[in-house]
Every structure is written in structure tokens, then in C-alpha cells.
Amino acid sequence: MKKVCTVCAFICLCLALFADVSSVMLESWNKLSEDEKWFCLLSEPLIEANQLSITTVNPERYVPAGKRSISQQILEDSWDLYSREDVLAIANDYRFKRTGPSARYNELRELLSQTTQKSVQAAVEEIAVKNCLESYVIARLYFVADKLDILGEYGLLAWDYGRMLSVIRRSIAVGWLSEEEALEVAKPFIDEVINAYDSWEDYAVHYSLGSVFHAINEGVDYNASLNSVLEDAKKYDIVVSEDEKDKVFTCHYAKFPGKNRNDNRILTYKDAFYNPSKEAASWIVAAKVERNSNGATKAEAAAANSFLKKKKNIPAAAYRLALLQTNGKNFVLKTASKAFEEALPAFEKVENPSELYFVFYIRYAFIAYCSNDMKKMDSVIPKFSKGTFETADLQYIYCIYYTEKAKTAGYNKKYEDAIEYAKSALFCLKQSDSLQYLGLFDKEILRDYDKKLNGMIEKYRHELRQIEKQRSA
Known part of the structure; x- marks a missing residue:
């Protein structure tokens, strides 16, 4: 009996507190x-x-001195x-x-x-x-x-x-x-x-x-x-x-x-419910693994990878699988090159390029550069429409590309072309300073690149001056 009375008293207290809170809320509300x-x-x-x-109207009127309010957080x-x-x-x-x-x-x-x-x-x-x-x-x-x-x-x-x-x-x-x-x-x-x-x-x-x-x-x-x-x-x-x-x-x-x-x-x-189809649920899990990897279980990661392997014709799946094989920035070159080549057919079907499209080709171009494959770089560069996807990563790729073109032109003694390519590379490097860096590859390879490029320009100018002297002699 005593227990029942205690429970009843507790319920009455809760109701009284609710009524009191509700009364205070109504008082504010009515104003x-x-x-x-x-x-x-x-x-x-x-x-x-x-x-x-x-x-x-102000949801947080009291904030302790020196504290960041919940609203500000x-x-x-x-x-x-x-x-x-x-x-x-x-x-x-x-x-x-x-x-x-x-x-x-x-x-x-x-x-x-x-x-x-x-x-x-x-x-x-x-x-x-x-x-x-x-x-x-x-x-x-x-x-x-x-x-x-x-x-x-x-x-x-x-x-x-x-x-x-x-x-x-x-x-x-x-x-x-x-x-x-x-x-x-x-x-x-x-x-x-x-x-x-x-x-x-x-x-x-x-x-x-x-x-x-x-x-x-x-x-x-x-x-x-x-x-x-x-x-x-x-x-x-x-x-x-x-x-x-x-x-x-x-x-x-x-x-x-x-x-x-x-x-x-x-x-x-x-x-108020959402019961996704099996296909939709699989894409939801794949998205979770990509965007919230710490919140995904090993079973979810395994299920997502298994599902994506069945969807290699879709760019998102092809890119994710390629990325998993390359282990992000720390990749084995041969493995990375093969993985991105396998993903390429999915991206060749794209009609309306998106951020994912450009991210894929930036990484593809970087792997081509690391493989000393200028033909691949030549094929990729035109895919980057001017102004479509402006990031520091893309400017770095341009910089690397024009630097290699400058070297080739210089080797072939086309010094005027070499100078213009080197200037373009330098311009792209400067452009990157004001753009977002996505971290698609390690930019440490570009350390002191401005000095290197200025040195190349000076070298090619010197070669041009030597040629002019020989002609006028």
C-alpha cells in the first residue's frame, strides 16, 4: 500500500511540475x-x-559569462x-x-x-x-x-x-x-x-x-x-x-x-516513415561508409564493397573501388594505375560532368604524371573545362602538366615555347593560393616549385640569348 501511495505521489508531482512549466510557457507565449x-x-x-x-523569440536568454552559448556552438x-x-x-x-x-x-x-x-x-x-x-x-x-x-x-x-x-x-x-x-x-x-x-x-x-x-x-x-x-x-x-x-x-x-x-x-x-528498397538501402550504406566511416561497422563496409563491385558501370561505384585499391594518397603506383584504368569506362559515359567527375580525373592525371605517362595527361587536361571546377588541386595538376611540357619543349630546343609553358605553370601555381585545397594528392611535391619554374624560365631565356649571339656573330 505504501508503495502504491509513493507512486501516486510521484505521478501527482510530475503532473504538477508539467502544469507549472506549461503555465510559464503560456505566460511567455501569450506575450x-x-x-x-x-x-x-x-x-x-x-x-x-x-x-x-x-x-x-530569443531561445537562449541566459548564457554564463565567458561561455560559448549553445546557439553559437x-x-x-x-x-x-x-x-x-x-x-x-x-x-x-x-x-x-x-x-x-x-x-x-x-x-x-x-x-x-x-x-x-x-x-x-x-x-x-x-x-x-x-x-x-x-x-x-x-x-x-x-x-x-x-x-x-x-x-x-x-x-x-x-x-x-x-x-x-x-x-x-x-x-x-x-x-x-x-x-x-x-x-x-x-x-x-x-x-x-x-x-x-x-x-x-x-x-x-x-x-x-x-x-x-x-x-x-x-x-x-x-x-x-x-x-x-x-x-x-x-x-x-x-x-x-x-x-x-x-x-x-x-x-x-x-x-x-x-x-x-x-x-x-x-x-x-x-x-512519417521511409522503407527503402533493397537497392536504395545498399546505396544508403555505401554513402554511410564513405561519408561517416567512423560510424560504419565492418559488416557495413564489407556489404558496401560487395555491392559496389556489382555496380562498376556507375561512376560513383567505380571511383570508390579504385580509391580503395590505391589507399588514398599512399598508393602503390602499379596498383593505382590499374585501378583507375578499370574505373575509366564508367566515367567515359558521363554527359554532365560533376565534382566527382573532376575529382576522378585529377587523381587519374596525377597517377599518369607519377607513371611518366604524358600521353594520358594530354588526354585528361582537355576534360577540365575552364572555370567549371576551380580548386587548388586542379591548378596543381595544370602546373605539373605545363612544367612537363616546358621540359619537353626545352629538351627539343623550342625555348620560346618552353618559356610560355613555364610561365603558364607559374601562373597556375599562384592561382592555387586563393583556392580550396581538397587534398586529392600530396602537394609537398610542389614545394619550391616557384623557384624551380623561375629557374627554368631564366635558363631558357639564357639559351635564347646564346642562339641570338650565334646568329649575329
């Missing part, structure tokens, strides 16, 4: 304008996940945002759908609309080859194909805009934006979202499906991500009686105008 309420509500899942305030570590200008720039890009998962979703949706293949697998593989898609993009493409009818014309709008609203709110906590400025930036996002969905449940399910798309990119468990988001979204989706509406904070009764919902399906919590 907000209609736009401020939407601002807080639509960003609730991510804000709740970090246990910050969901009923105040997330903005810097997860978003690479370090200032007011950074936040305004990314908000503008998201607003006009130039970046973010929603933009990527729409690109994949467009690719699917262009194929005439009848089966999903045939369509995805055709697109993957033509557009040289990476493993995680192929996995995402399967997701888009599977959920196209569910997600409708707005796709991942809920996920993109909900997350962006959380970014804007966190910027208040960090001190980059005032509450008034933040609301002004947030207003277009709010208006578009509330008119695209029917209810909190409809919005939350679209949002949770967006988390799957994001998880595939990050190489993490998409089911765990979806369930976590749903848990946060459902926390305050509480049905209460009329008498309790003034006592319990709930988002269940939020009235979405839904003016632009059109013919899109109204989703319920029953729609």
Missing part, C-alpha cells in the same frame, strides 16, 4: 504577436532538440556561420532556393522527370551515370523517387525553412540580430510555410521526411533522425479540452492558412 508565435512554432523541433526556449560548428553578415547571406540564399536540401531535392526531382525509364532502379542508374552522381546523391535520388507523390510540389520546404528559422532565432541569442531584425528576416519564410501546409501535423511530417534526406547526406541513421524529429515535433501536439486551453501549451490547434496548399496531400503521422 508574443501572431508573427512571433509562428516564428517560434515553426522552428520548434530543432530548438526543442537543444532544450532551449520555444516560447520566446551550433551556428559555428554545424552551419559555418560566424557573423551577422553570414546569417543574412545564407538566409537570402535559402529564401531564393539557391542552396539547401530543398534546392537539391528540386534538382533531383527535375532529373527524374527527364528520364523515360519505367523502373525506378533503371531511372536512377541512368541518371547516376549521365550526371556522374556521388553515392549519397544516388541514395537521395531513390528517396525522392519513392516519396515524390507524398512530398508534393513543396518537397522539403518545411525542413529547409524550419531549420532556417531556427538559425535566425539562434542569431538573436548570439547577439548578431535584434528580435525586430530577426522577425523581419523571418517573415517571408513564415508566410510561405504557413500557406503551404494544412496543420501542425502536416508540417511536422514534411519536416521529419526532410530529416531523412539530410541524414542520408550526413551518413547517419535516417530512422533515428526521423524518430528524433518526430518526438520533438509531437511533444506539444497535445489535444486538450476547452477548459484546459488556457492552462496547457499546445501547438495542436495552430491554424495554418494553407492558402497555397493546392492539391498536395495532407500528411499525417502515419506517413
Whole structure:
């Protein structure tokens, strides 16, 4: 009997605490304008996940002196945002759908609309080859194909805009934006979202499906991500009686105008799932092994490799297999050369070069250089369209290539050509200083290359002067 009483007392205490917390939340909530309420509500899942305030526009009012706030940690570590200008720039890009998962979703949706293949697998593989898609993009493409009818014309709008609203709110906590400025930036996002969905449940399910798309990119468990988001979204989706509406904070009764919902399906919590096909699941595992190797098990790595061997005609698979055989930068030349030659046919079928395409050919060119195979380098260089993929790695390849051309011209006593090639090599080396280095090969081989090239230029000029002297003698 005593035990039963203790349990009852504990339950009553929990209910009392919940009621007290809910009362405090309602007090803050009722002070907000209609736009401020939407601002807080639509960003609730991510804000709740970090246990910050969901009923105040500033989600983190108290930060201990000398400490980096949770909001600042997330903005810097997860978003690479370090200032007011950074936040305004990314908000503008998201607003006009130039970046973010929603933009990527729409690109994949467009690719699917262009194929005439009848089966999903045939369509995805055709697109993957033509557009040289990476493993995680192929996995995402399967997701888009599977959920196209569910997600409708707005796709991942809920996920993109909900997350962006959380970014804007966190910027208040960090001190980059005032509450008034933040609301002004947030207003277009709010208006578009509330008119695209029917209810909190409809919005939350679209949002949770967006988390799957994001998880595939990050190489993490998409089911765990979806369930976590749903848990946060459902926390305050509480049905209460009329008498309790003034006592319990709930988002269940939020009235979405839904003016632009059109013919899109109204989703319920029953729609919040993703059961990928066997083929899609294999690409998801392959993407996880590539993008989150520390989080992948040995069994997953073995399964991914076995699967990719069956897909050698697809560039992503061919490249991954070649890379595994070369062991990254520390490769055995003969093995690396053979591995990349075996991968080459998959890339020759590409119609629309991507980052993966250029990464493959940069490594291919470097291996050709190490093998003293200038014919291969000659065949690769034209594949790098000017301005298409500007990285330090590519400029290093150009530098190496033009240096070798200069040596050949110099050996053949074509000194004017040799000088021009050496100048081109030097120019490419200088260009690399302002570009991102992907680490596709060890740039230590280029140490003191500027001195070497200047020395070559001076040598060839000297040879030219000697020739001129002989002619005038």
C-alpha cells in the first residue's frame, strides 16, 4: 500500500511540475504577436532538440559569462556561420532556393522527370551515370523517387525553412540580430510555410521526411533522425479540452492558412516513415561508409564493397573501388594505375560532368604524371573545362602538366615555347593560393616549385640569348 501511495505521489508531482512549466510557457507565449508565435512554432523541433526556449523569440536568454552559448556552438560548428553578415547571406540564399536540401531535392526531382525509364532502379542508374552522381546523391535520388507523390510540389520546404528559422532565432541569442531584425528576416519564410501546409501535423511530417534526406547526406541513421524529429515535433501536439486551453501549451490547434496548399496531400503521422528498397538501402550504406566511416561497422563496409563491385558501370561505384585499391594518397603506383584504368569506362559515359567527375580525373592525371605517362595527361587536361571546377588541386595538376611540357619543349630546343609553358605553370601555381585545397594528392611535391619554374624560365631565356649571339656573330 505504501508503495502504491509513493507512486501516486510521484505521478501527482510530475503532473504538477508539467502544469507549472506549461503555465510559464503560456505566460511567455501569450506575450508574443501572431508573427512571433509562428516564428517560434515553426522552428520548434530543432530548438526543442537543444532544450532551449520555444516560447520566446530569443531561445537562449541566459548564457554564463565567458561561455560559448549553445546557439553559437551550433551556428559555428554545424552551419559555418560566424557573423551577422553570414546569417543574412545564407538566409537570402535559402529564401531564393539557391542552396539547401530543398534546392537539391528540386534538382533531383527535375532529373527524374527527364528520364523515360519505367523502373525506378533503371531511372536512377541512368541518371547516376549521365550526371556522374556521388553515392549519397544516388541514395537521395531513390528517396525522392519513392516519396515524390507524398512530398508534393513543396518537397522539403518545411525542413529547409524550419531549420532556417531556427538559425535566425539562434542569431538573436548570439547577439548578431535584434528580435525586430530577426522577425523581419523571418517573415517571408513564415508566410510561405504557413500557406503551404494544412496543420501542425502536416508540417511536422514534411519536416521529419526532410530529416531523412539530410541524414542520408550526413551518413547517419535516417530512422533515428526521423524518430528524433518526430518526438520533438509531437511533444506539444497535445489535444486538450476547452477548459484546459488556457492552462496547457499546445501547438495542436495552430491554424495554418494553407492558402497555397493546392492539391498536395495532407500528411499525417502515419506517413512519417521511409522503407527503402533493397537497392536504395545498399546505396544508403555505401554513402554511410564513405561519408561517416567512423560510424560504419565492418559488416557495413564489407556489404558496401560487395555491392559496389556489382555496380562498376556507375561512376560513383567505380571511383570508390579504385580509391580503395590505391589507399588514398599512399598508393602503390602499379596498383593505382590499374585501378583507375578499370574505373575509366564508367566515367567515359558521363554527359554532365560533376565534382566527382573532376575529382576522378585529377587523381587519374596525377597517377599518369607519377607513371611518366604524358600521353594520358594530354588526354585528361582537355576534360577540365575552364572555370567549371576551380580548386587548388586542379591548378596543381595544370602546373605539373605545363612544367612537363616546358621540359619537353626545352629538351627539343623550342625555348620560346618552353618559356610560355613555364610561365603558364607559374601562373597556375599562384592561382592555387586563393583556392580550396581538397587534398586529392600530396602537394609537398610542389614545394619550391616557384623557384624551380623561375629557374627554368631564366635558363631558357639564357639559351635564347646564346642562339641570338650565334646568329649575329
